[in-house]
C-alpha cells in the first residue's frame with residue numbers, strides 16, 4: 042500500500058483538524074455493493090462476521106471566533122436514544138469501541154470544549170454522521186454543542202422524518218428532533234456557496250436524498266469533505282459504490298463530476314470512513330481515477 046504522508050493544511054484561514062470519533066464495523070459487502078470480496082478485502086480485510094473497520098471521522102475547521110464541526114460520528118447514549126432493546130444491541134451490532142477516541146475527546150485535543158463550537162454542518166442525518174449531534178443532558182437529550190448553529194438540507198430532514206424502508210434503520214429522530222425543538226437547526230435548500238465564509242455545501246442525492254458534501258476553499262487550496270459520496274479511499278474507483286446507496290447510478294454520475302474537478306484542480310479529498318488515511322490527492326487514470334498521495338492531516 043502507498044505510504045501515507047503527513048501534511049498540515051490551512052485553508053481559508055481555518056486550521057484543518059481531523060476529529061476521529063471512533064472505529065465501528067459495517068458489513069463489508071454492503072460497503073462495496075457489487076464489487077466482489079476477493080477485490081475489496083485486499084484493501085480492507087473483514088472480521089469473522091464480515092464486518093470491516095470504519096472510522097467515523099468528523100472534521101474541525103478551527104479559526105479564532107469561528108470553529109466549525111462537520112459531522113459528528115455515531116455518538117453515545119444509545120439506550121436513551123434508541124430505547125432499551127435496540128440501545129443495548131446497537132454498540133455490539135456495529136462493533137462500536139467505547140474506549141477509543143470520541144468526538145468530545147478529539148475536540149479537547151485541539152483545546153476546545155462543546156461550547157466553543159459555533160457551527161455544525163451535518164452532511165446528512167444517518168446515525169453514523171449525526172449520532173453525536175445530540176447527547177444526554179440531565180436525563181434528556183439536547184444539542185451536544187449548546188451554542189452552535191446546526192445545518193442540514195431541508196430535503197434530508199424530510200427524508201429522515203419519513204424514512205423509506207431501506208433507510209429506516211439509519212435515521213433516528215433522537216439524533217435531530219432535539220435540535221429542532223431547541224430551534225438551532227437551520228434548513229438549507231440546495232447548494233450554498235459560502236454558507237460560512239470559505240465553506241460551501243454541495244447537494245448529492247445518490248446515497249440518500251439531500252446529502253450535502255462540504256467544500257472548503259481559498260485561492261490556493263480546496264478540500265472536499267466527501268462524506269458518503271466517497272466514504273473511503275477505495276471508493277474513488279467510479280464503479281465502487283456502496284450497497285447502501287439509494288440510487289447508485291446517480292451517485293456514480295455525481296462522483297464522476299466532483300472527481301474530475303478534484304483530479305484537474307488538485308483538490309484534497311477527505312474520507313470520513315477510511316480507517317487507514319484521512320485524505321488523498323487523486324489523478325485521472327484512463328476513464329477512472331487513482332490515488333496519487335495518501336495523507337494524514
Ligand SMILES: [Zn+2]
Pocket residue numbers: 165167248249269
Ligand atoms: Zn450515509
